[in-house]
Amino acid sequence: MTNKNEILFARAQKTTPGGVNSPVRAFRSVGGTPRFITRAEGAYFWDAEDQRYIDYIGSWGPAIVGHAHPDVVKAVQEAAARGLSFGAPTEGEVLMAEEICNIVPGVEQIRLVSSGTEATMSALRLARGATKRDKIIKFEGCYHGHADALLVKAGSGLLTFGNPTSAGVPEDFSKHTLVLDYNNSQQLEDVFQSIGDQIACIIVEPVAGNMNLIRATPEFLQTMRRLCTKHGSVLIFDEVMCGFRVGLQGAQALYGIQADLVCMGKVIGGGLPVAAFGGRADLMAHMAPLGGVYQAGTLSGNPVAVAAGMTTLKIIQQPGFYEQLTAQTRKLADGLTAVGQQAGFDFCADAVGGMFGLYFAAQIPDSYAAMMATDKGKFNRFFHLMLDAGVYLAPSAFEAGFVSIAHDDAIIDTTIAAAKQAFSTL
Numbered sequence: 431m432t433n434k435n436e437i438l439f440a441r442a443q444k445t446t447p448g449g450v451n452s453p454v455r456a457f458r459s460v461g462g463t464p465r466f467i468t469r470a471e472g473a474y475f476w477d478a479e480d481q482r483y484i485d486y487i488g489s490w491g492p493a494i495v496g497h498a499h500p501d502v503v504k505a506v507q508e509a510a511a512r513g514l515s516f517g518a519p520t521e522g523e524v525l526m527a528e529e530i531c532n533i534v535p536g537v538e539q540i541r542l543v544s545s546g547t548e549a550t551m552s553a554l555r556l557a558r559g560a561t562k563r564d565k566i567i568k569f570e571g572c573y574h575g576h577a578d579a580l581l582v583k584a585g586s587g588l589l590t591f592g593n594p595t596s597a598g599v600p601e602d603f604s605k606h607t608l609v610l611d612y613n614n615s616q617q618l619e620d621v622f623q624s625i626g627d628q629i630a631c632i633i634v635e636p637v638a639g640n641m642n643l644i645r646a647t648p649e650f651l652q653t654m655r656r657l658c659t660k661h662g663s664v665l666i667f668d669e670v671m672c673g674f675r676v677g678l679q680g681a682q683a684l685y686g687i688q689a690d691l692v693c694m695g696k697v698i699g700g701g702l703p704v705a706a707f708g709g710r711a712d713l714m715a716h717m718a719p720l721g722g723v724y725q726a727g728t729l730s731g732n733p734v735a736v737a738a739g740m741t742t743l744k745i746i747q748q749p750g751f752y753e754q755l756t757a758q759t760r761k762l763a764d765g766l767t768a769v770g771q772q773a774g775f776d777f778c779a780d781a782v783g784g785m786f787g788l789y790f791a792a793q794i795p796d797s798y799a800a801m802m803a804t805d806k807g808k809f810n811r812f813f814h815l816m817l818d819a820g821v822y823l824a825p826s827a828f829e830a831g832f833v834s835i836a837h838d839d840a841i842i843d844t845t846i847a848a849a850k851q852a853f854s855t856l
């Protein structure tokens with residue numbers, strides 16, 4: 431064995447389960463050897479063999495301004511030189527909270543945490559604490575991090591509470607989680623009709639990015655807003671992925687719907703571990719030390735991470751940033767759709783802001799079931815042809831892709847040309 435990626439992967443598997451610290455990195459879905467990344471700049475990263483790739487995962491979202499942006503790197507270096515962590519409040523956290531409250535509709539107060547999982551887990555606890563109710567609603571195919579109550583798949587039939595999707599989650603923990611179909615408003619109506627007064631919250635990805643990309647219909651989100659208001663349930667938008675990605679103000683602004691709580695992550699850390707949850711001040715007042723809902727974190731609001739996040743937030747607010755990001759991502763989606771269809775495949779693509787989905791299907795899927803029916807085998811072969819051509823797509827047919835502001839016309843054109851070649855081989 432001489433390939434450095436293979437050597438590293440073999441070594442990694444001796445000391446780390448599956449050789450990776452987060453499962454999708456292992457390439458299990460597409461097969462083959464994961465690339466071990468040594469460095470990244472702009473729209474590119476390089477693996478252990480010094481092979482360069484156009485990167486379309488962008489660390490799964492955070493790298494929106496491009497990798498190793500000089501302003502972000504400088505801010506991190508300066509913050510690091512002042513000390514890595516204090517366990518006491520800093521001005522940086524105040525500025526970051528003010529910045530996010532200014533940008534994100536309806537967010538009056540916010541708490542910083544270190545991962546999206548912490549953000550959703552804490553928002554859920556807050557919703558339950560504030561409503562004094564236990565039951566929650568989530569939708570099949572939405573991912574909200576790996577907290578016990580959220581690793582739940584649909585039970586059979588409406589009003590059947592879910593089964594754990596992970597070993598190690600007691601059924602007692604998942605029995606309060608009701609799993610419904612994404613984009614199915616009637617199911618929501620039916621459930622609220624029968625047990626609306628027991629529902630603490632709905633948690634939803636308003637633009638779903640963890641079952642590939644699926645847009646919520648406006649009606650679906652409007653229905654949940656109306657039902658939550660009527661029944662005193664908390665509406666939680668999990669914008670860990672789509673926040674600051676589908677547009678500066680996230681899915682709330684895109685759909686003109688305000689949630690009660692919003693979870694954020696990925697982009698707001700700019701590549702370092704920052705996530706957050708926030709929303710209505712009367713709800714946030716239930717958080718310790720003010721209220722009875724406990725939540726804490728040794729590294730929450732870490733000064734180095736906040737420096738990276740804050741600098742990223744400044745860059746994305748520069749005039750024209752989202753217009754350009756959206757245009758480039760649309761150009762990519764339309765270009766890929768064109769070459770795929772010209773080659774005779776049932777293939778299409780969609781883009782919202784700076785995220786996109788690729789589907790081996792005749793039509794853009796609008797439900798979990800439709801997504802599961804797409805041609806995974808074709809995607810896997812396409813993935814490897816693109817990888818060999820130096821284009822790194824998400825290593826799964828059921829993950830979204832991400833474009834950064836550093837993906838210029840030449841890079842998008844190169845990608846589409848590579849795809850044209852891949853489709854002709856496929």
Ligand SMILES: *Cc1c(COP(=O)(O)O)cnc(C)c1O
Pocket residue numbers: 544545546547548550573574575576635639640668669670671672695696705
């Ligand atoms: C990534 C993600 C999470 C989990 O965030 P981590 O930082 O990986 O814990 C939660 N919700 C959504 C929608 C995500 O995309």
